[in-house]
Amino acid sequence: MAIVLEPSIPAGADDRPISVVDTGLLRRPLESERGILSWITTVDHKRLGIMYGVASMIWFVIGGVEALFIRLQLAVPNNSVLGADTYNAAFTMHATTMVFLVVMPMSAAFFNYFLPLQIGARDVAFPRMNAFSWWAYFFGGIFLYSSYFLGGFPNGGWFGYAPNTSTTYSPGHGIDFWILGLQILGIGSTVSAVNFIVTTFNMRAPGMSFMRMPVFAWMTLVASFLMLFAMPIITVALFLLTFDRSWGANFFNVSQGGDPILWQHLFWLFGHPEVYILILPAMGIVSEVLPTFARKPLFGYPVVVFSGIAIGFMGWGVWAHHMFAVGLGTTATAAFGVSTMFIAVPTGVKIFNWVGTIWGGAIKFTTAMLFSVGFILTFLIGGLSGVTHSIVASDTQQTDTYYIVAHFHYVLFGGAIMGLFSGIYYWWPKIFGRLLDEKLGKIHWFLIFLGTHLTFGPMHFVGLMGQPRRIYRYDAGMGFDFWNLVETIGSFVIAVSMLVFFANVIRTHRAPKVAVPSDPWDARTIEWMTDNPPKPHNFDIIPVVHSVDEFWHRKYATDPDTHRMKRVATADQVLHHEYVDPKSIHMPSPSYWPLILGFALFVTAYGALYKAIPLLIVGAASIVCAIMGWAIEPSAAPHEEDDLALPMSGALAVGTAGELTSGDH
Amino acid sequence: MSTEAHHVTATGVSNEKLGMWTFLGSECLLFGALIATYLNYRGKSINGPYPKDVYNIPFTSASSFILLMSSLTMVLALSAIQRGDNRRGRIWLISTALLGSTFIGGQIYEFTDFVGKGLTMKTNLFGSSFYVLTGFHGVHVTLGILMLLATAFLSWKGKINKYNAEAVEIVGLYWHFVDVIWIVIFTVVYLIK
């Protein structure tokens, strides 16, 4: 119910018109412009995007500091910075944080902010559910980390193999925090996935057919589908483990015939699609940045899109490549090896098309562009090492060594994080109306690029020389010493690069505000066809789309003489601001319910963790109340407009319009 | 539907309906994983009671039949409300909820009966996977009943009528889904030897 329309229900005998003074259970907060209240009750996709961005950046520092502790401990042989259990907790939390609290939500930050803008919508399909996803993320993270004060961090590794995570072998509540934290986060992700899918299908601007959608929007869609189908699988796996741990079930209890391998199948059936959930958004960003700074359209747009879809599909058929040492049947294992190998094809297609995009272009080396090129160059190495894992026989030597750690940091850090930073630099002026300093940006890029290779490059060597992963110490004389020290130094180079980035942000925002040009990069897609930052309703007039690079085609046209592209309009001319009365466009009012529902989940999770029945009942009751309150909440604050009070939940409320123009009211 | 006409979406399907369809897609995987778990452990229990020791197939068939019938009343409820016959719509909605509750009652009876026969979640793999799978389905049915009652209540308050009957349609989608899943579960859990 994003954009509220005038009700048009004719009064009939039995059809009583909907009450106009309905306030629901809680008065909807007013649409105030500032103040903390306006942030915690917001349902605006742009604000939520910023909130995702800020929160994930904070978690990134936390997860990164955990990584620095890991690296400190491993800097020299038999070091004692961290004890065994602390170290195990450190990498468990590091990975869980980076995957679930950093990369996924940072991608969600971009989904939130740019999906509606890129497809020409005023908001997402379900704004309150969108806010709820954020709160689930917020409380999920807090819940996970509250374990520190309540008996210690989980320490079962990020894929928590049973039966090591059963109560027999992991007593205490650490693992329970991990399970329930992931459950809360999973609910949030599933809800987001539904939201983004419906938004993409339903809210595209006039003319924006699927094959005219920017690639980032496409990758959002594919990643959302992956989330939609992958999340329930880990939900089930985690439930099984919860029933084992808290209610005495036998799923992974070997003495009752339980099967620890089932956990692995379920986890990796989620886990592999998950890694593509992590990388596809970054690939989408790169596919936006490269064309912009090469001033050329994306090479082979349909192929890039279909390869993204192909990755999404193939990602479901390769999970057992994480289980090559399990001793599954020979045929099955061999088949998974082959299917894994062939994922290189669609990914390779992307890489070659990116090269094709910049080939023959006029490349401008902004920081965003450097990060995108850096993405290609680092991800490539990670992808190629991935292919070497897919050779089953050789993976039996590589698995569970630092060679794997090298692989996934190249794709996750060198890939996902680099791609996301590319997006940060590229879209910063759009979000904040200020340009990040390019010089500091380039220093940031240089240091992070250097640091990545220093940190994760040598992991290939030590891995192949036999350093297993997840060891809190190693002996001297194994040949590991030198490279481990280099890795530690490298990780601090990354830390310094991040400090440069934060300095850049602070400097940029301390400086007196200069009006940023409306089109600082000579961009191509329609999110740039509005103000920086955009108004709450995004576009005064929703653009009608004629091609993939709509904005570009409004600025450039073919010169009939030379048959080459020539600039015909400035960005500001394209952006001709027509006056539209902002009152005539109704954006959904803020709401307390997403926060309340998120908090109710949080409370319930503690109840479930401690098996505290009263708390569970209170939690469950507040969930039900929150949903009810949510469902009968009117769609706008009462003072504003007489509106259609919507029956049932947000999910059932009256829909929104993709093509709403200001004249509609 | 008249409201829809004002809320043109790019696909022509309302957000809410599409949202429910999408969500049900996710639910398929949820039950898929649970059913897969059940199948993985079928016949693997190392001590009894085994399924044959506890099942009362005629009873469960009857309650399954009741659940199936509730899909019919759901269809009737929707068509009544779409016709504008809100009173009858409410009756059918409540009947649906009652049939669903009967099913849940049957399930509660069945669980109690099984526990009495010595089968708990802790007893063996069959106990664990049986209770978790059917329990999850039971929770879904219960949520559906709550939704049905809420819809009936809103209709009684006059907030649901033929112009926004889509709300009922969406609840119906969910309800039919839960029914269909039961057919699968019933077959897998009770019928396949």
Add this chain to the structure above:
Amino acid sequence: MCFRFVTRFAYLQFLRKALPVFFERRSSKRSSGSTRSALLALAVPLVLASCSASDKYPQDGFSPGSERGPYPRTINSIAHPTFIIAGVVGVFVYALVLYTVIKYRRRTEDAVPVQVHGNKFVELASVGLASLLLIGVGVPATGIFIDSRATVKDAMDITVIGHRWWWEYRYSAVGDQLTTSFPRDIDDPDDVEAAKAENREAKNIYGIPKDDRAVLVNAGELHIPEGRDIRLNIMSMDVIHNYWVPKLSGKIYAIPGKVNYLNIKADVGLAKPGKPYFLYGQCAEFCGTSHANMRFKVVVQTKADFAKWKAEQMGPVKLAKVPTKLADGTVNLASLTEKEQLVYQGEQLFNGSGACSSCHYQNSSKGWDPTVDAGKIGPNLTHIGSRKHFAGAIAPLDEKNLTAWLRNPQEFKPGSLMVIRSLKDDEITALVAYIKSLT
């Protein structure tokens, strides 16, 4: 087998021609299929030659020449070409990207390049080329993998059991076949099921078969004879572990409730008579607190040495020399030498009530009783004094380390399940002397 043919003879011959530099160095070391043993003779000198270099990396099974058995060599015969292909692709794309970004950098601010939207040929070619490369690697890779799973005839069985955080080994007394109830062919479902059913009836729920004919049980160090095909039957008593000797083979999980198999074989010539050759191994799957300390050694011996070792190990525990009794019935410690006194006291402590023997089994003169041993949570200590390393092979077995171990096992090895009362210094001295005496 078709795969075998493609792998061994067609494709690799082709690669050998195509990549002469690479294979020149390695060709004589590669052992393959039926010619394996013949090639071994050739391999020995080369392996020895590269010994010194690769001992700097005792867990390296990847570098050419680092292998100490045929299995990692086979693995590397596919791994190395794959790495080369990946490297070539990598260098090619790197060069392409760098060339592109330098060549096509923006020279004038308002330059507008030709708006190329794609090129069917380039797009298809990239798909085709990548697929071809992958098929080229994938076919032999699959073949090699399938071969590596093959059941080796007449292999010697050793059971390997993972415990938190040490490895237990069981050898058979009668011939080399440990038991009949491990499935011989893991790809035959009937065989696997039959074995499982049998295991279920066995005393031990973790699948130690009831007709386990093991008589020799030790921990931490896997002794094997050189040049002998060995099949490890790998299981776990608690959580999932991962058995890995990089220079002998790839990894395989030790999973509770499941038996996994690993073929290994050590090259002839590594060990000298009386001088075994040590290889490093480590648990590679995270298994809890002391996962990092779950290491082990493989001790390769000549056939004669191995036989001798086995005979010794099958003997019962060495009893301490008993002091004479005094007239009043108390013992006359003075009848023993000082060292003998310590050993005697150590033995008394060890077997005292609620002491070491409650967790550690020792074979008596009646032989080995699996029903008792399997119930104990610590390693079998019958011949502990003959081991070179202990506590998950994280430390050499000497007085200093043993003293530290007995003073505080959890400090020595975090999380260790050896929970004991705190011992007095003289008790520790006595126990250490006793342990050392148990050769």
